[in-house]
Amino acid sequence: MTISLPKQSKMLTKDFTFGVATAAFQIEGANTTDGRLPSIWDTFCATPGKVLNGDDGSLACDHYYLWKEDIELISNLGVDAYRLSIAWPRIMDKQGRPNEKGIHFYRELLKSLKIKGIKTFVTLYHWDLPQHLEDNGGWVNRDTAYRFVDYVNLATLELGKWVDAWSTFNEPFCSAILGYEYGIHAPGLASPKYGRQAAHHILLAHGLALPVIQQNSPQSQVGIVLNMNRTYAASAKSEDQFAALVRETLDNQFFIEPLLNGQYPKLLEKLLPEYLPTVLPGDMEIISQPIDFIGMNFYTCNHNEYDEKTLFKDVKNQQQVEYTDIGWEIAPHAFSELLINLNKQYNLPPMFITENGAACADELINGEVNDDQRVRYLDGHINAVNDAIEAGVDIRGYFAWSLMDNFEWAEGYSKRFGLCYVDYKTQKRTIKRSGHAYKALLESRK
Numbered sequence: 001m002t003i004s005l006p007k008q009s010k011m012l013t014k015d016f017t018f019g020v021a022t023a024a025f026q027i028e029g030a031n032t033t034d035g036r037l038p039s040i041w042d043t044f045c046a047t048p049g050k051v052l053n054g055d056d057g058s059l060a061c062d063h064y065y066l067w068k069e070d071i072e073l074i075s076n077l078g079v080d081a082y083r084l085s086i087a088w089p090r091i092m093d094k095q096g097r098p099n100e101k102g103i104h105f106y107r108e109l110l111k112s113l114k115i116k117g118i119k120t121f122v123t124l125y126h127w128d129l130p131q132h133l134e135d136n137g138g139w140v141n142r143d144t145a146y147r148f149v150d151y152v153n154l155a156t157l158e159l160g161k162w163v164d165a166w167s168t169f170n171e172p173f174c175s176a177i178l179g180y181e182y183g184i185h186a187p188g189l190a191s192p193k194y195g196r197q198a199a200h201h202i203l204l205a206h207g208l209a210l211p212v213i214q215q216n217s218p219q220s221q222v223g224i225v226l227n228m229n230r231t232y233a234a235s236a237k238s239e240d241q242f243a244a245l246v247r248e249t250l251d252n253q254f255f256i257e258p259l260l261n262g263q264y265p266k267l268l269e270k271l272l273p274e275y276l277p278t279v280l281p282g283d284m285e286i287i288s289q290p291i292d293f294i295g296m297n298f299y300t301c302n303h304n305e306y307d308e309k310t311l312f313k314d315v316k317n318q319q320q321v322e323y324t325d326i327g328w329e330i331a332p333h334a335f336s337e338l339l340i341n342l343n344k345q346y347n348l349p350p351m352f353i354t355e356n357g358a359a360c361a362d363e364l365i366n367g368e369v370n371d372d373q374r375v376r377y378l379d380g381h382i383n384a385v386n387d388a389i390e391a392g393v394d395i396r397g398y399f400a401w402s403l404m405d406n407f408e409w410a411e412g413y414s415k416r417f418g419l420c421y422v423d424y425k426t427q428k429r430t431i432k433r434s435g436h437a438y439k440a441l442l443e444s445r446k
């Protein structure tokens with residue numbers, strides 16, 4: 001079982017970047033070491049009933065100590081680039097002063113990646129807000145956007161030299177909506193008013209940080225990472241078509257429209273005005289400044305039908321389809337369709353696929369993990385990216401989620417997304433069949 005692309009694919013040329021991705025809280029552990037402050041995810045994990053099996057990030061993949069071994073693993077996979085995130089609570093204290101030990105960790109990591117010839121894609125915020133800022137209202141408080149700029153100033157001054165591409169935020173939808181509107185992620189608040197205001201402040205923070213990054217790290221590219229799902233109407237009925245439109249507007253357009261067109265979706269003004277945040281004069285200009293790229297994270301699609309109360313409701317696909325271990329439908333066609341639709345709707349900057357992958361019920365048997373479902377998943381989705389490129393979408397890179405199994409947020413360690421298996425008792429990493437297949441694809445390039 002292999003991952004393969006048509007011989008003439010642009011993805012097989014040296015201009016296309018292949019990588020693997022992780023995030024700080026999901027792999028580092030050492031959450032009280034060397035002056036790291038508590039984050040909202042430490043608090044959430046410590047709140048009974050929030051994370052499956054009461055799992056937390058205290059050890060995770062022990063990457064804070066095993067990072068040298070992990071760089072060897074990354075290098076072994078033959079990738080061009082590694083996408084990681086910096087933990088805000090690790091590098092800055094409550095007063096906004098640098099924490100040298102935390103900065104040292106990332107400096108050494110990034111330097112070693114550069115020495116290995118691996119490009120570095122660094123996310124500044126992958127969900128781990130310092131808890132002391134949440135105590136002041138977190139992302140619902142506009143002031144957090146300005147505190148983010150202080151943090152970005154520090155991170156980019158100290159580390160900019162070794163970074164090829166900065167992303168301000170990973171998946172504002174998840175931080176704002178899962179965290180403040182649905183309440184299923186940290187900090188666990190649940191109201192559209194909070195969720196949409198948090199989203200606005202995150203987008204504002206992105207815009208405020210851009211000139212700072214450009215000034216401190218002029219040789220790096222700068223962008224933002226959005227997650228998007230394709231939503232299909234459950235039937236041809238006009239009310240179901242409407243439901244799917246509302247869902248895509250709230251999940252996708254709500255984030256990309258302000259970034260690229262400087263406005264929130266017009267549809268919401270009449271339909272759901274309570275979903276529109278308070279915006280101060282000048283905010284939209286700050287948010288919609290030009291960026292070098294958009295990162296896109298894609299995993300699955302939704303099927304929605306009309307619901308009188310909530311306007312849309314998730315239903316199962318009526319067709320026989322395959323699901324991953326986390327219950328997400330495998331739908332590579334939805335991926336190319338989404339990218340092609342966006343390219344028609346917007347004047348897109350260059351795109352990177354910054355995450356894509358599958359959670360599978362992996363087992364380590366006789367030292368091997370035969371994750372055929374993940375190999376098929378990657379093959380289908382990498383070819384979907386190729387289809388989108390052939391249809392004219394400017395996509396410059398693809399990152400598999402994830403380098404290794406790790407802390408999957410509210411699902412704890414129960415879901416495995418890695419190309420490498422992690423035995424959490426021994427911390428031994430084993431490259432899975434999918435990791436070998438990914439490596440073989442990369443080696444097949446000219």
Ligand code: IFM
Pocket residue numbers: 023026171297355401408417
């Ligand atoms: O593990 C997450 C990651 O942190 C953000 N994007 C989705 C992944 C899988 O759920």
